[in-house]
Amino acid sequence: MGRGRSRVRVKSVITFWERATALPCFGEQEGRHLVLGGHPMLMVGTDLVEVERSLGCGELACPGCGGVLGPWGHARSRSCRGVEGPVRHRPRRARCGSCGRTHVLLAQVWLLRRADAAAVIGAALEARATGAGHRPIAAALGRPVSTVRGWLRRFSTLAQDVRVFFTRLLYALDPAAAALVPRAGVVGDAVEAIGRAAGAGVLRLGPAPPWEFAARASAGGLLAPLAGRSGRGVVSNTS
Numbered sequence: 001m002g003r004g005r006s007r008v009r010v011k012s013v014i015t016f017w018e019r020a021t022a023l024p025c026f027g028e029q030e031g032r033h034l035v036l037g038g039h040p041m042l043m044v045g046t047d048l049v050e051v052e053r054s055l056g057c058g059e060l061a062c063p064g065c066g067g068v069l070g071p072w073g074h075a076r077s078r079s080c081r082g083v084e085g086p087v088r089h090r091p092r093r094a095r096c097g098s099c100g101r102t103h104v105l106l107a108q109v110w111l112l113r114r115a116d117a118a119a120v121i122g123a124a125l126e127a128r129a130t131g132a133g134h135r136p137i138a139a140a141l142g143r144p145v146s147t148v149r150g151w152l153r154r155f156s157t158l159a160q161d162v163r164v165f166f167t168r169l170l171y172a173l174d175p176a177a178a179a180l181v182p183r184a185g186v187v188g189d190a191v192e193a194i195g196r197a198a199g200a201g202v203l204r205l206g207p208a209p210p211w212e213f214a215a216r217a218s219a220g221g222l223l224a225p226l227a228g229r230s231g232r233g234v235v236s237n238t239s
């Protein structure tokens, strides 16, 4: 029956997603093993009910050992800035039944150590890719100039790794994808690769806004500090 096949297909797509997002070429990080505030991070979707259901049903795997994660309270509350304005959220926490480690479940709306939503930071990166400077971008987004300058500087140092990572992800998702069109500069190339991979992700994995796709695929590490890219990728707590 179609139902059984579709269940198998969904499982294989989820497995594929896990493999695709574990591509080891994004800088030196092993994205799914990043640690935030002493707790390994696991990126999850934005549907809280679905996350809760997955957690309750034992469908989430420990990023450390692959064991089954179960509910384990919440991380501390955070003040963040979404596309629509300030947001306060409190990520779920899970504990592995095998290794006993706890993990913070970070929704793909956010990036590690950044108070602004991935979509906001992504809009800045898109503007940069078209040649805009940090001041007009900051004015357009209503964010401090220094904050936007920090995003752009960080991204430009990582852009080559990001381009390679998302180009590989694009062809992993769609082996028949047309060649990427070179843009002006490595930041433009990286943003182009993210957009194309996100488009392929929609077709292969289901709908997701492009910068949420990028956040999830990079395990929240699109702008992760260099300190989080060595060894096991331990980073300090978020602000």
Ligand SMILES: [Zn+2]
Binding pocket: 062, 063, 064, 065, 066, 067, 096, 097, 098, 099, 100, 101
């Ligand atoms: Zn574990």
